[in-house]
Amino acid sequence: MADSSSSLPPLCERISYKRYFLRAVDLTILGLLFSLLLHRILHMSQNDTVWVVAFLCESCFSFTWLLITCVKWSPAEYKPYPDRLDERVHDLPSVDMFVTTADPVREPPILVVNTVLSLLAVNYPANKLACYLSDDGCSPLIYFSLKEASKFAKIWVPFCKKYNVRVRAPFRYFLNPLPPSEDSEFSKEWEITKREYEKLSKKVENATGDSYWLDSDGDFEAFSNAEPNDHSTIVKVVWENKGGVGDEKEVPHIVYISREKKPNYPHHYKAGAMNFLVRVSGLMTNAPYMLNVDCDMYANEADVVRQAMCIFLEGSMNKDHCAFVQFPQDFYDSNADEVVVLQLYIGGGIAGIQGPLYGGSGCFHTRRVMYGLSPNDLDDNGSLSSFATSQFLAEESLARDFGNSEEMVKSVVDALQKKSNPQNSLTNSLDLAQEIGHCHYEYQTSWGKTIGWLYDSTTEDVNTSIGIHSRGWTSAYILPEPPAFLGCMPPGGPDAMLQQRRWAAGLLEVLFNKQSPLIGMFCRKLRFRQSLAYFCIFTWGLRSIPELFYCLLPAYCLLHNSSLFPKGVCLGIVVSVVGMHCLYTLWEFMSLGFTVQSWYASQSFGRVKTTSSWLFSILDIILKLLGISKTVFVVTKKTISKTKLESGDGPSQKDDNGPNPDSGKFEFDGSLYFLPGTFILLVNLTAIAGFSMGLQRLSCSYGRSSGSSLTEACGCILVVILFLPFLKGLFEKGKFGIPLSTISKAVFLAVLFVVFSVRN
Numbered sequence: 003m004a005d006s007s008s009s010l011p012p013l014c015e016r017i018s019y020k021r022y023f024l025r026a027v028d029l030t031i032l033g034l035l036f037s038l039l040l041h042r043i044l045h046m047s048q049n050d051t052v053w054v055v056a057f058l059c060e061s062c063f064s065f066t067w068l069l070i071t072c073v074k075w076s077p078a079e080y081k082p083y084p085d086r087l088d089e090r091v092h093d094l095p096s097v098d099m100f101v102t103t104a105d106p107v108r109e110p111p112i113l114v115v116n117t118v119l120s121l122l123a124v125n126y127p128a129n130k131l132a133c134y135l136s137d138d139g140c141s142p143l144i145y146f147s148l149k150e151a152s153k154f155a156k157i158w159v160p161f162c163k164k165y166n167v168r169v170r171a172p173f174r175y176f177l178n179p180l181p182p183s184e185d186s187e188f189s190k191e192w193e194i195t196k197r198e199y200e201k202l203s204k205k206v207e208n209a210t211g212d213s214y215w216l217d218s219d220g221d222f223e224a225f226s227n228a229e230p231n232d233h234s235t236i237v238k239v240v241w242e243n244k245g246g247v248g249d250e251k252e253v254p255h256i257v258y259i260s261r262e263k264k265p266n267y268p269h270h271y272k273a274g275a276m277n278f279l280v281r282v283s284g285l286m287t288n289a290p291y292m293l294n295v296d297c298d299m300y301a302n303e304a305d306v307v308r309q310a311m312c313i314f315l316e317g318s319m320n321k322d323h324c325a326f327v328q329f330p331q332d333f334y335d336s337n338a339d340e341v342v343v344l345q346l347y348i349g350g351g352i353a354g355i356q357g358p359l360y361g362g363s364g365c366f367h368t369r370r371v372m373y374g375l376s377p378n379d380l381d382d383n384g385s386l387s388s389f390a391t392s393q394f395l396a397e398e399s400l401a402r403d404f405g406n407s408e409e410m411v412k413s414v415v416d417a418l419q420k421k422s423n424p425q426n427s428l429t430n431s432l433d434l435a436q437e438i439g440h441c442h443y444e445y446q447t448s449w450g451k452t453i454g455w456l457y458d459s460t461t462e463d464v465n466t467s468i469g470i471h472s473r474g475w476t477s478a479y480i481l482p483e484p485p486a487f488l489g490c491m492p493p494g495g496p497d498a499m500l501q502q503r504r505w506a507a508g509l510l511e512v513l514f515n516k517q518s519p520l521i522g523m524f525c526r527k528l529r530f531r532q533s534l535a536y537f538c539i540f541t542w543g544l545r546s547i548p549e550l551f552y553c554l555l556p557a558y559c560l561l562h563n564s565s566l567f568p569k570g571v572c573l574g575i576v577v578s579v580v581g582m583h584c585l586y587t588l589w590e591f592m593s594l595g596f597t598v599q600s601w602y603a604s605q606s607f608g609r610v611k612t613t614s615s616w617l618f619s620i621l622d623i624i625l626k627l628l629g630i631s632k633t634v635f636v637v638t639k640k641t642i643s644k645t646k647l648e649s650g651d652g653p654s655q656k657d658d659n660g661p662n663p664d665s666g667k668f669e670f671d672g673s674l675y676f677l678p679g680t681f682i683l684l685v686n687l688t689a690i691a692g693f694s695m696g697l698q699r700l701s702c703s704y705g706r707s708s709g710s711s712l713t714e715a716c717g718c719i720l721v722v723i724l725f726l727p728f729l730k731g732l733f734e735k736g737k738f739g740i741p742l743s744t745i746s747k748a749v750f751l752a753v754l755f756v757v758f759s760v761r762n
């Protein structure tokens with residue numbers, strides 16, 4: 003393991019940023035918000051209920067900004083030095099790599115196997131790696147694709163290592179033509195490898211929708227009659243690295259698993275899949291570290307495992323070691339610029355407190371932590387303290403917590419005691435793996451409660467994350483350039499709305515379960531600012547209410563002829579807050595190389611998702627708390643990108659520069675998601691129309707200190723600008739147009755609103 007002699011340079015460094023200027027900006031905005039609130043309080047008696055509603059909304063915004071300021075205060079990240087690893091560490095630890103997939107239609111098999119291939123090809127000793135693919139869709143097509151990919155891996159992995167290819171997912175690498183090179187051997191091998199990859203893609207493509215392999219090959223017998231939600235456990239060792247000779251020994255183990263499903267058993271979505279992955283890998287390889295990626299998140303940096311190991315191995319020499327190392331999620335399409343900005347500024351801030359949150363993909367976990375250990379269960383040298391040994395390793399408690407498989411319990415004991423991996427063949431564990439994949443295996447155990455990935459939220463990542471931080475662990479953030487993992491995000495439209503709803507609902511679920519940071523703030527080991535950070539994120543869904551009101555208030559005031567904003571000099575407060583916030587967020591985008599257009603798109607989508615997806619998430623939670631319905635995890639649709647990279651090995655380039663004229667356009671369908679947005683737009687348009695025709699002067703303004711004016715009209719115009727995709731949608735056809743049914747419902751609601759505003 004790591005050589006701890008102090009003369010050698012460290013494997014990593016923690017870099018913290020002071021950001022004085024940005025702190026000043028944050029505080030100024032906060033100061034302005036508080037002055038606005040003060041102004042509202044001082045003039046409360048002269049104004050009507052609008053003033054009170056605006057005050058309540060602005061109080062929510064100010065509170066959110068206060069939380070954000072606290073969270074962003076002192077960002078930090080880790081800088082690993084993988085070059086120093088070989089000098090310092092003689093025996094690198096093993097790593098089990100987990101990929102999850104759940105639906106062969108929404109998650110194209112070729113995309114899934116590309117992710118697997120990129121992981122198999124990372125710069126790390128192949129005999130220290132194992133790649134497990136969990137398939138919740140129980141699809142023979144996925145298994146077939148994985149088998150084919152394992153054959154191609156024997157060409158691909160040695161090719162990548164020999165020529166030090168950077169982008170190790172073939173579908174991305176081969177988007178570009180042969181890089182100019184003097185080396186004719188390279189050109190030849192490049193051609194051969196490309197041809198082989200094309201063959202693989204063809205095979206996978208041809209197999210889609212055609213089930214001939216089911217009959218021709220006994221290996222697929224397990225899949226006959228299997229339904230995604232009704233089948234028994236399938237575990238297949240696709241490739242076992244037995245050392246061997248030549249290229250064969252370069253390919254790590256590959257295992258396919260699909261846990262048992264029965265119609266009326268809760269299977270806990272991805273969290274359940276992860277826990278089965280933990281158990282199967284525990285039996286087979288029992289590596290001390292586990293990498294988890296979504297099936298679209300290919301490794302874009304060959305050194306990624308070595309980078310993570312720098313943190314763990316440096317940390318293992320100190321007492322304050324970290325539980326997990328998170329790489330931010332990055333994307334090869336341009337639908338997610340906002341997520342990237344959020345991860346950098348908010349995520350980076352949290353990383354400076356107790357460490358980043360676990361974000362579901364691109365994260366390395368320590369197995370022992372996942373088995374429930376706390377930092378104070380360990381001695382200074384990292385071994386179990388005697389108290390923890392007696393507490394954890396008592397036989398009856400092990401079986402109660404981890405389930406009734408003796409072998410499983412033995413592997414847990416080995417992992418907790420940091421014993422080396424079992425050396426026996428993977429296939430020896432196949433029967434046992436069946437046993438631990440049963441639906442009822444976890445019944446009355448601690449899986450999903452205190453052990454492994456935690457249940458009871460569709461955002462199992464953040465749920466598990468707060469569980470780990472609450473035990474007092476820290477975590478580390480690495481932000482390499484180029485990004486370590488790249489995946490895809492749905493474009494603005496129904497899929498994105500669904501994803502946002504799932505996230506917001508999942509986060510609210512955690513707020514109301516026993517993990518809540520509200521409790522953590524007082525009685526657990528969650529640091530105070532860390533619980534504020536969790537609170538800030540868990541309450542996403544609740545922000546929809548003040549935002550919805552605020553999008554409607556200017557229109558209401560214009561129609562009703564009352565004033566929303568302060569008059570005279572005090573109007574300057576509102577103008578400054580809006581102006582500063584715009585410039586600030588614009589700067590955040592541009593400093594990361596994003597365009598003004600992408601900033602606008604994020605501001606616009608921000609309002610759209612908050613006032614609908616997040617609003618619906620509140621409904622989901624109310625229904626769940628009342629016991630009427632459960633939250634569900636609908637898998638996000640993934641698409642393969644076809645845009646070329648800048649250069650074969652160069653930094654990734656986003657797809658928005660591609661020739662597709664439709665990219666960046668908002669898509670609609672008949673779902674209710676688009677009703678709030680259409681309604682907000684119509685109401686604001688009506689108010690502006692009324693104002694420009696001078697109608698509001700006709701309505702009486704007795705008893706009010708002042709009526710509406712150009713300021714409220716500007717408010718309406720701002721809302722319309724933010725909902726511009728909907729304005730375009732009114733006139734477009736097909737998937738870019740808002741369906742007539744949605745428009746009619748919105749018109750009906752808008753008429754009610756206008757009548758209410760004018761009459762009231």
Ligand SMILES: O=c1ccn([C@@H]2O[C@H](COP(=O)(O)OP(=O)(O)O[C@H]3O[C@H](CO)[C@@H](O)[C@H](O)[C@H]3O)[C@@H](O)[C@H]2O)c(=O)[nH]1
Pocket residue numbers: 101102103104105109136138270271272275295296297298361362363460461462463501504505508635636637638639
């Ligand atoms: O029943 C299920 C549902 C999903 N998945 C897998 O979970 C991953 C994430 O699903 P996806 O539809 O891509 O969700 P996203 O919203 O894009 O993912 C983010 O948010 C999720 C929580 O909502 C986390 O699980 C993810 O790791 C995180 O990247 C994918 O690999 C799926 O195959 C399963 O294995 N089983």
Ligand SMILES: [Mn+2]
Pocket residue numbers: 296298489490638
């Ligand atoms: Mn995803």
